[in-house]
Amino acid sequence: MTKHLISSADLTRADVEAILDTAASMHDVQRREVKKLPTLRGRTIINFFFEDSTRTRSSFEIAGKWMSADTINLSAKGSSTSKGESLRDSVQTINAMAVDALVIRHNQSGACQQVAGWVNASVINAGDGTHEHPTQALLDAYTLRSRIGELDGKHVVIVGDLTHSRVFRSNVITLMTLGARVTVVAPPTLMPSGIGSWSATDGFATSWDFDEVLSGEDRPDAVMMLRVQRERMSGGYFPTPREYTVGYGLTRPRLATLLQRNPDVLVMHPGPMNRGLEISADAADAPSSVILDQVSSGLAVRMAVLYHLLAGEGSAA
Amino acid sequence: MSDLLITGAVVWNDREAGDPREPRPGEPADLLIQDGVVTQFGRVDAPAGVRRLDADGLSLLPxxxxxxxxxxxxxxxxxxxxxxxxxxxxxxxxxxxxxxxxxxxxxxxxxxxxxxxxxxxxxxxxxxxxxxxxxxxxxxxxxxxxxxxxxxxxxxxxxxxxxxxxxxxxxxxxxxxxxxxxxxxxxxxxxxxxxxxxxxxxxxxxxxxxxxxxxxxxxxxxxxxxxxxxxxxxxxxxxxxxxxxxxxxxxxxxxxxxxxxxxxxxxxxxxxxxxxxxxxxxxxxxxxxxxxxxxxxxxxxxxxxxxxxxxxxxxxxxxxxxxxxxxxxxxxxxxxxxxxxxxxxxxxxxxxxxxxxxxxxxxxxxxxxxxxxGLGGHGRGMGVGRPANLVLVDPQRVVTVDRAASNSLSRNNPWHGMSFKGAVHATILRGEVTAIDGKVQHP
Known part of the structure; x- marks a missing residue:
């Protein structure tokens, strides 16, 4: 296993499977009355968040605490050139306190990779700009696997603002690492630049037409809807929220089509949702929806990640 | 102002229309510089006491x-x-x-x-x-x-x-x-x-x-x-x-x-x-x-x-x-x-x-x-009367860039560790040597 978890590409298939297996036993711990494990006693984990986050930060915090690590939360505003402290100074100050892991969320792409070059601690990427969010991809894989088994040959469709999505970038890597087939869907303005050669190299499919993908020969096993940020809705990327929903929302008729073709299809969303925009209430609350499972998987998966990166040999739970 | 004699360099002089008042490009020549301008070229017998820059194997450029x-x-x-x-x-x-x-x-x-x-x-x-x-x-x-x-x-x-x-x-x-x-x-x-x-x-x-x-x-x-x-x-x-x-x-x-x-x-x-x-x-x-x-x-x-x-x-x-x-x-x-x-x-x-x-x-x-x-004194030929703004380079020498060795106060050097064939040997501003092999020569 790697020292750092910066990109989903840092993990081999064996690594991912080991983490998901560990997460399964951690999930059992979650159901115990006394949830504390001694595994990381004496270890210090700093959750250093340069960008606001509630669920990711609390999930890392609880994960660390249940494993008996000392976890401390720090927040900072990402600074800009010649004003305020440099990123290097910020993290080296923390590193000087002999911490074992730095869990970093930053509003700018690549920040975690840069930090990993400056500190001795393990660096765990909790989301960097529009780049990656590897633990989200792991918890999504965990959620899928616990519902539909091994992902080999399964077809996962990711829909939404791909350009600005770190969830998409990590998910496409982890899903393909596990042998799934991936199709990504977005209007051209929300497709990342170079997606044509990128998807050809990495072997996933792209489409501008959600309905064509839903009714295509390759029926979806899961559909992952991505959040559309408020600041993209003012007409720069698509004309109106209404038009977006018509083209790319998981509406009630689209859910019906999906279920008709595959009654076991899963509906996912990394949250927070814009109900009525990218996902209808019917879809979000349908029996097919595993959106809350994703949240509870987050804890187990982050415990597993901390375990594999920080604990030595020996059993987890 | 001190005089300077550069000997033996291959002169890459961009003389226009074969102007005979300029040294021939691609051939070795000596260049005598007095009071900041070229006063003789070709084979020059140096006056006594003139500073010499032996440039055999080097190239002289504007x-x-x-x-x-x-x-x-x-x-x-x-x-x-x-x-x-x-x-x-x-x-x-x-x-x-x-x-x-x-x-x-x-x-x-x-x-x-x-x-x-x-x-x-x-x-x-x-x-x-x-x-x-x-x-x-x-x-x-x-x-x-x-x-x-x-x-x-x-x-x-x-x-x-x-x-x-x-x-x-x-x-x-x-x-x-x-x-x-x-x-x-x-x-x-x-x-x-x-x-x-x-x-x-x-x-x-x-x-x-x-x-x-x-x-x-x-x-x-x-x-x-x-x-x-x-x-x-x-x-x-x-x-x-x-x-x-x-x-x-x-x-x-x-x-x-x-x-x-x-x-x-x-x-x-x-x-x-x-x-x-x-x-x-x-x-x-x-x-x-x-x-x-x-x-x-x-x-x-x-x-x-x-x-x-x-x-x-x-x-x-x-x-x-x-x-x-x-x-x-x-x-x-x-x-x-x-x-x-x-x-x-x-x-x-x-x-x-x-x-x-x-x-x-x-x-x-x-x-x-x-x-x-619009700089009249730079980028000119090397004939008699031209301002001596020149550079001597070694086209054969391979340099490996070391960001720590820079004269700049900054170190944001993307070339660090890379090697290139061709090195600047000496720079001459109006007849004064300003740098030799990366070291500044203070007037």
């Missing part, structure tokens, strides 16, 4: 002229000063540098220009020629005192809002018109702000898509280049395109030159030699504006430099304090060092590969930039 240097003084003397930047320039074979206006305060008055010019003279290692701002405070709206800067002791001829593009077509048009009486030229940093805004920091393509970095597409440059060559045609004035980075811009410049439009262009060593893939590590050392481009663009730039569509090599030497580069990639400062490595990179990439001759190199690094900037 001193390099950099159209695009950031010296950071006044305002950011922690990153570079006129003294340290002049030292880096001398070490790199330059005898004149055009110092960009985006200092603090901005060079947008005659007084500011003269301050820079005078400080450069006091340091005395290289002619520091101020570039005047096109608009007040680089604000893009009101014209700066272009005429007063031109009339000043600094004789400003090159104007630029570099770092920022003159976005407003009407302002650009007025500036081009206004400059005509004193044969001024605008060096345009071509970047359409609506297509590549302040956050744009990576060539738009697969790499920016994968990295999740805001894209800076080539078209944001070429639409401004297209607009400005049309404005130059309309006003019959001179426009110069700074740091051309895209194949599309090259096509437009070629088209414009074919029609006799007064456009000139420069390319940096880093856009010739370094590709977008270097950004994949998120190392801000490789963050520069415009961004490093893919190999198709690099290839178009190399061809354009070789065939003369691009007139000049310019460094865009942009020193930055370490802490300004140690932010997340998007927040880190744009720019990289270039003065000390420019010759080695261009020689290695363009001359050792046979794409350009040594004479071509002297045109791109000396004669053409000197003409564009």
């Amino acid at each position: 001193g390099f002229v950099d159209l695009h240097t950031h010296l950071r003084e006044p305002g950011r003397e922690d990153a570079e000063t006129i003294a340290s930047g002049s030292a880096a320039a001398a070490a790199g074979g330059f005898t004149a540098v055009l110092a960009m206006a985006n200092t603090s305060p901005v060079t947008d008055t005659a007084e500011a220009a003269e301050l820079l010019y005078d400080r450069g003279r006091t340091v005395g290692l290289v002619d520091v020629i101020p570039v005047g701002a096109v608009t007040k405070g680089l604000g893009g709206e009101e014209l700066a005192e272009l005429g007063l800067m031109a009339r000043s002791r600094a004789r400003v001829r090159l104007f630029s809002d570099d770092g920022l593009c003159v976005q407003d077509a009407r302002v650009m048009r007025r500036a081009l018109e206004y400059l005509k009486p004193f044969d001024g030229v605008i060096s345009q940093h071509a970047q359409d702000a609506s297509l590549a805004g302040a956050g744009a920091c990576c060539h738009e393509g697969e790499i920016s898509g994968r990295l999740g970095l805001p894209g800076w597409p080539g078209v944001a440059e070429s639409v401004i280049v297209a607009r400005d060559v049309h404005l130059a045609r309309h006003t019959d004035s001179r426009v110069h395109i700074a740091h051309v980075s895209s194949a599309e811009s090259v096509e437009i410049i070629r088209w414009a030159k074919d029609r006799g439009i007064k456009v000139t262009a420069e390319v940096t060593p880093h856009h010739l030699a370094l590709g977008t893939e270097l950004v994949a590590s998120y190392d801000p050392t490789f963050k520069v504006n415009p961004p490093l481009r893919p190999s198709e663009d690099q290839e178009a730039l190399r061809n354009a430099l070789a065939d003369g569509t691009i007139d000049a090599v310019a460094t865009d030497h942009a020193p930055h304090a370490r802490h300004d580069k140690e932010h997340a990639f998007e927040a880190a400062a744009f720019g990289m060092l270039g003065l000390e490595t420019a010759f080695s990179v261009v020689h290695h990439l363009m001359v050792t590969t046979g794409r350009m001759t040594m004479i071509d190199l002297t045109r791109r690094m000396s004669r053409n930039p000197a003409r564009i900037a």
Whole structure:
């Protein structure tokens, strides 16, 4: 296993499977009355968040605490050139306190990779700009696997603002690492630049037409809807929220089509949702929806990640 | 002023139409320099006591002229000063540098220009020629005192809002018109702000898509280049395109030159030699504006430099304090060092590969930039009476770049650890040796 978890590409298939297996036993711990494990006693984990986050930060915090690590939360505003402290100074100050892991969320792409070059601690990427969010991809894989088994040959469709999505970038890597087939869907303005050669190299499919993908020969096993940020809705990327929903929302008729073709299809969303925009209430609350499972998987998966990166040999739970 | 005899160097003198008053290019010659000008060439019997520079096996070129240097003084003397930047320039074979206006305060008055010019003279290692701002405070709206800067002791001829593009077509048009009486030229940093805004920091393509970095597409440059060559045609004035980075811009410049439009262009060593893939590590050392481009663009730039569509090599030497580069990639400062490595990179990439001759190199690094900037004393021949602004280079010596060895105060050196064939040996400014093997010779 790697020292750092910066990109989903840092993990081999064996690594991912080991983490998901560990997460399964951690999930059992979650159901115990006394949830504390001694595994990381004496270890210090700093959750250093340069960008606001509630669920990711609390999930890392609880994960660390249940494993008996000392976890401390720090927040900072990402600074800009010649004003305020440099990123290097910020993290080296923390590193000087002999911490074992730095869990970093930053509003700018690549920040975690840069930090990993400056500190001795393990660096765990909790989301960097529009780049990656590897633990989200792991918890999504965990959620899928616990519902539909091994992902080999399964077809996962990711829909939404791909350009600005770190969830998409990590998910496409982890899903393909596990042998799934991936199709990504977005209007051209929300497709990342170079997606044509990128998807050809990495072997996933792209489409501008959600309905064509839903009714295509390759029926979806899961559909992952991505959040559309408020600041993209003012007409720069698509004309109106209404038009977006018509083209790319998981509406009630689209859910019906999906279920008709595959009654076991899963509906996912990394949250927070814009109900009525990218996902209808019917879809979000349908029996097919595993959106809350994703949240509870987050804890187990982050415990597993901390375990594999920080604990030595020996059993987890 | 001491006299100097240079012996045995192969002279790469760009003599025009076989002028017999000039040394023959490509042949070894001695050159006697007295009171800052060439007084004899050929086989010279030196007068007693003259300082000799034994240059057997070396090549003698006209001193390099950099159209695009950031010296950071006044305002950011922690990153570079006129003294340290002049030292880096001398070490790199330059005898004149055009110092960009985006200092603090901005060079947008005659007084500011003269301050820079005078400080450069006091340091005395290289002619520091101020570039005047096109608009007040680089604000893009009101014209700066272009005429007063031109009339000043600094004789400003090159104007630029570099770092920022003159976005407003009407302002650009007025500036081009206004400059005509004193044969001024605008060096345009071509970047359409609506297509590549302040956050744009990576060539738009697969790499920016994968990295999740805001894209800076080539078209944001070429639409401004297209607009400005049309404005130059309309006003019959001179426009110069700074740091051309895209194949599309090259096509437009070629088209414009074919029609006799007064456009000139420069390319940096880093856009010739370094590709977008270097950004994949998120190392801000490789963050520069415009961004490093893919190999198709690099290839178009190399061809354009070789065939003369691009007139000049310019460094865009942009020193930055370490802490300004140690932010997340998007927040880190744009720019990289270039003065000390420019010759080695261009020689290695363009001359050792046979794409350009040594004479071509002297045109791109000396004669053409000197003409564009209106510098009469630089980029000239080596005949009797010519000012002795010269550089001795060793075309065989391989240099490995060590960022710690730089004369610059900054260390944002993208060439660190790379090796190039071709080294600057000595630089001569009006007969005085200013640098030998990277070490400054203080007058």
